[in-house]
Amino acid sequence: MKEKIFEAIKLHKELVEKFEKTGVDTIIDISKTITDALKKDGCVYLCGNGGSAADSQHIAGELIGRFRKDRRALAAVALSTDTSILTCISNDFKFEDVFSRQLEALLKPSDVLWVLSTSGKSSNIVSAVKVARVRGVKVIAFTGKPDSEIEKISDLCLSVNSDTTSTIQEIHQMAYHIICGLVENEFS
Numbered sequence: 001m002k003e004k005i006f007e008a009i010k011l012h013k014e015l016v017e018k019f020e021k022t023g024v025d026t027i028i029d030i031s032k033t034i035t036d037a038l039k040k041d042g043c044v045y046l047c048g049n050g051g052s053a054a055d056s057q058h059i060a061g062e063l064i065g066r067f068r069k070d071r072r073a074l075a076a077v078a079l080s081t082d083t084s085i086l087t088c089i090s091n092d093f094k095f096e097d098v099f100s101r102q103l104e105a106l107l108k109p110s111d112v113l114w115v116l117s118t119s120g121k122s123s124n125i126v127s128a129v130k131v132a133r134v135r136g137v138k139v140i141a142f143t144g145k146p147d148s149e150i151e152k153i154s155d156l157c158l159s160v161n162s163d164t165t166s167t168i169q170e171i172h173q174m175a176y177h178i179i180c181g182l183v184e185n186e187f188s
Contacts, residue, residue, distance in 0.1 A: 008167075015162060015171050026158050027175055030140050031182035033156060034112055037138065038183070042110035043075035047099040047128055051169050052116035052142075053080035055176065059114070062180040071187045077106070079128075099128035107135045114140040118168045120148020120159070129153050142175070144168045 034044055044063060045058035056078040063076035079099045080086065089101045103113065113132040117125045120143035129150060132139045141154035144162060151157040157176055159169040 010104055011162075011164065011167055012170055015160060015167055016174070018161065019175065020149060021059040023175060024046075027146060027178055027182070030156050030158070031179050033138050033140060034114075034179065034183050036052050036184045037110055037112040038074050038187070040110040041075075042108070042112060043077060043106075044112045044114055045077050045079060045103065045106065046114045046116070047079040049080075049115035049122055049124065051165070052118060052172075053078070055116050055142075055169065055172060056080055056114075058173075059176050059180065060085075062177075063183070067177075067180040067184045069184060071184060074183070074187060079103070096123045096127050098124050100124070100131045100156055103131045107132060107137050109136055112140060113140050115150060115154070116142045116172060117148075117150050118172075120144055120164045122150075122151045125150055126153070142172045 014022045025141060037044065046059055047053070056101045057080065060076040060078040063074040079102050085102060086098055089098045107113070113128065115125045115129060126149060129139050130153070133153060139154040141157040143148050143150050143157060144165070145160040147160055148159065151159055158172070160171045162168050
């Protein structure tokens with residue numbers, strides 16, 4: 001068991017080292033993009049599937065509630081939280097439209113779309129990004145391997161070069177916590 005534990009820790013450390021070398025400027029740019037949108041009364045819309053849906057909800061909670069300090073609530077919506085909307089769209093249209101249909105109704109030019117997809121190719125996330133592109137909304141993506149379909153159609157992308165979903169999500173979580181802290185520091 002110890003060998004498996006040390007193996008997991010080693011992989012995590014390697015990915016953190018890569019993130020340190022390649023991700024810092026991206027984190028700064030993402031934080032500035034989100035801060036600018038929120039200062040213009042925009043909203044951060046978030047979406048992902050499975051664990052990435054949970055991460056989307058986690059980020060929205062950090063922005064609306066608080067991360068580390070008391071400050072005004074920041075507008076954020078995780079598109080995976082309303083089961084009536086999710087099941088309606090999936091039933092009446094198709095699952096690929098589950099996020100894009102919501103964005104058609106909600107997005108305005110001052111908003112930001114933040115998508116999370118460890119594969120970088122989830123069809124419902126690709127559809128959501130395409131709606132945002134048509135609306136002229138900035139798109140932030142968190143993906144796995146670089147040069148994914150979603151990275152290619154996003155404005156800013158943090159990719160984690162790994163085949164292991166759980167370790168990709170670990171780096172995503174560290175990165176979004178840093179972003180939440182940076183954004184929060186810009187508001188009182």
